[in-house]
Amino acid sequence: MKISIIAAIGKNREIGLNNDLLWSISEDLQNFKKITMGHYLVMGRKTFQSIGKELKGRKLIILTSDPYLSVGDHYIAHSVEEAIYLAEKNGEDELMICGGAKVYKDFLPKSDTMYLSRVDWEGDADTYFPEYDEAQWSLQKEDFYPAKSESTPSWSFLLLHKVKE
């Protein structure tokens, strides 16, 4: 099973503030929907709570250390290994890692692909995408999206594959 990270990150790797996103870019959200549709999504308990709505057509695996947490018909995992096991057991071919900070960090060494939206934005944040070695990732695709209005930043979509050793 392939493991893929999907994230939208600011100029200084900012990803969130006060358990919310830092910008709202509809094209990026549509892109997220298109890439993740039909797949299992792994996310931390806080990201799940901050989304606060159904993600139609996708199954969620929510990471928590809480042995009692149960969330509707979503899967709960208490470790990275358990999350991978659950997805594999259900026949997933590309597991999507959707944050936040520690979840990205934990899965980074196990990931094959990154779908990164690099947003031309910098400012206050309390959650950051982990530092990664750019030499380990080869750029397969880069598309630039200009700002649609004064309140939406421009951004670039990057598809990266991990360089095999």
Ligand SMILES: NC(=O)c1ccc[n+]([C@@H]2O[C@H](COP(=O)([O-])OP(=O)(O)OC[C@H]3O[C@@H](n4cnc5c(N)ncnc54)[C@H](OP(=O)(O)O)[C@@H]3O)[C@@H](O)[C@H]2O)c1
């Ligand atoms: N820009 C983006 O692409 C993007 C994507 C996702 C999230 N975000 C933003 O990031 C912020 C949320 O991220 P966050 O880093 O604060 O929290 P988070 O990763 O969503 O959730 C953290 C929680 O997940 C659980 N967890 C994480 N790793 C685990 C592991 N290996 N094993 C067991 N449980 C684990 C723990 O839950 P318990 O406390 O229940 O034990 C932990 O407290 C929000 O601001 C959100 O909007 C941005």
